Amino acid sequence: MAKIQLNGRKLELKNKHSILTLLKKYKINSKKIAVELNGKIVNQNKYKSAYLKDKDTIEVVHFIGGG
Amino acid sequence: MKKDIFKVGNQILKSRLIVGTGKYKSFKETAQAVKSSGADMVTVAVRRINILDKKKPLLTDFLDPKKIKYLPNTAGCFNSEEALRTLRLAREMGGWKMVKLEVLGDKKTLYPDMIETLKATKILVKEGFKVLVYCSDDPLLARELEHLGAAAIMPLASPIGSGLGIQNKINLSIIIQNSKVPIIVDAGIGTSSDATIAMEMGCDAVLVNSAIANSSNPILMAEAFKNSVTAGRQNFLAGRMKKLSYADPSSPFKGLI
Numbered sequence: 092m093a094k095i096q097l098n099g100r101k102l103e104l105k106n107k108h109s110i111l112t113l114l115k116k117y118k119i120n121s122k123k124i125a126v127e128l129n130g131k132i133v134n135q136n137k138y139k140s141a142y143l144k145d146k147d148t149i150e151v152v153h154f155i156g157g158g
Numbered sequence: 159m160k161k162d163i164f165k166v167g168n169q170i171l172k173s174r175l176i177v178g179t180g181k182y183k184s185f186k187e188t189a190q191a192v193k194s195s196g197a198d199m200v201t202v203a204v205r206r207i208n209i210l211d212k213k214k215p216l217l218t219d220f221l222d223p224k225k226i227k228y229l230p231n232t233a234g235c236f237n238s239e240e241a242l243r244t245l246r247l248a249r250e251m252g253g254w255k256m257v258k259l260e261v262l263g264d265k266k267t268l269y270p271d272m273i274e275t276l277k278a279t280k281i282l283v284k285e286g287f288k289v290l291v292y293c294s295d296d297p298l299l300a301r302e303l304e305h306l307g308a309a310a311i312m313p314l315a316s317p318i319g320s321g322l323g324i325q326n327k328i329n330l331s332i333i334i335q336n337s338k339v340p341i342i343v344d345a346g347i348g349t350s351s352d353a354t355i356a357m358e359m360g361c362d363a364v365l366v367n368s369a370i371a372n373s374s375n376p377i378l379m380a381e382a383f384k385n386s387v388t389a390g391r392q393n394f395l396a397g398r399m400k401k402l403s404y405a406d407p408s409s410p411f412k413g414l415i
């Protein structure tokens with residue numbers, strides 16, 4: 092079990108998760124976002140192979156309206 | 159007459175009106191206003207996804223980034239580190255290299271922090287970004303941004319969202335005269351005639367958000383801006399008449415009965 096922080100919220104992951112499976116769990120389209128893991132940007136083709144571990148901090152961002 | 163082309167960074171834009179996508183009632187209204195404005199580039203912000211609301215509509219569902227150019231901004235960033243982080247994430251999202259840098263220095267006025275702005279511009283240019291820089295209307299700082307490699311200089315007309323129009327025409331005209339890169343008036347435009355004035359003065363483009371989104375009819379106002387920017391540009395290219403202190407009759411006196 093890994094305790095992580097996703098977009099500022101604390102989460103407990105019961106199963107082993109990669110970034111891709113975590114995105115799927117939250118129904119997030121992996122093509123419309125960018126991910127930062129512990130302060131470092133993760134390339135889109137690494138989502139599948141990047142596994143989350145205890146105390147990881149993950150930020151998932153997308154575009155919204157702005158001026 | 160030579161074709162009037164507007165090139166910024168490595169992009170040729172059809173419209174000299176760039177619109178923001180914030181403050182609209184819905185994404186549907188945003189998309190309708192963008193269409194009505196004729197703009198082919200829009201600014202967008204980068205924010206955290208709301209992980210609890212899985213059904214929340216996405217901006218990209220209404221404005222297809224394949225059909226309209228996205229210009230990611232750094233709105234809400236108060237130092238160069240935050241701005242760099244935001245734009246690097248934006249680049250990761252879809253390869254956006256043309257970006258709008260905006261580093262704010264004060265919450266009340268939203269004036270740009272020019273020290274941090276200059277610092278971030280230098281780094282972003284080095285990293286290969288084409289940086290359109292929101293800045294104060296100081297001619298010397300605008301020149302410095304150009305020296306650092308900014309793709310466009312975007313001086314404020316007046317504070318962001320204030321709708322006060324162009325407050326310092328003298329400075330703006332000095333910036334226009336001195337610059338070799340496009341000048342895009344950003345922030346403070348209140349109504350479409352403000353955009354015409356900016357374009358008449360020789361600005362290359364204007365960036366408008368609140369004046370359209372906060373109007374009573376954003377879709378109609380977007381069209382007004384489309385026309386006013388075109389009119390202002392044509393006026394600039396045509397060259398206005400000289401001002402005279404006294405009258406000069408349009409009908410000749412010769413041949414009067």
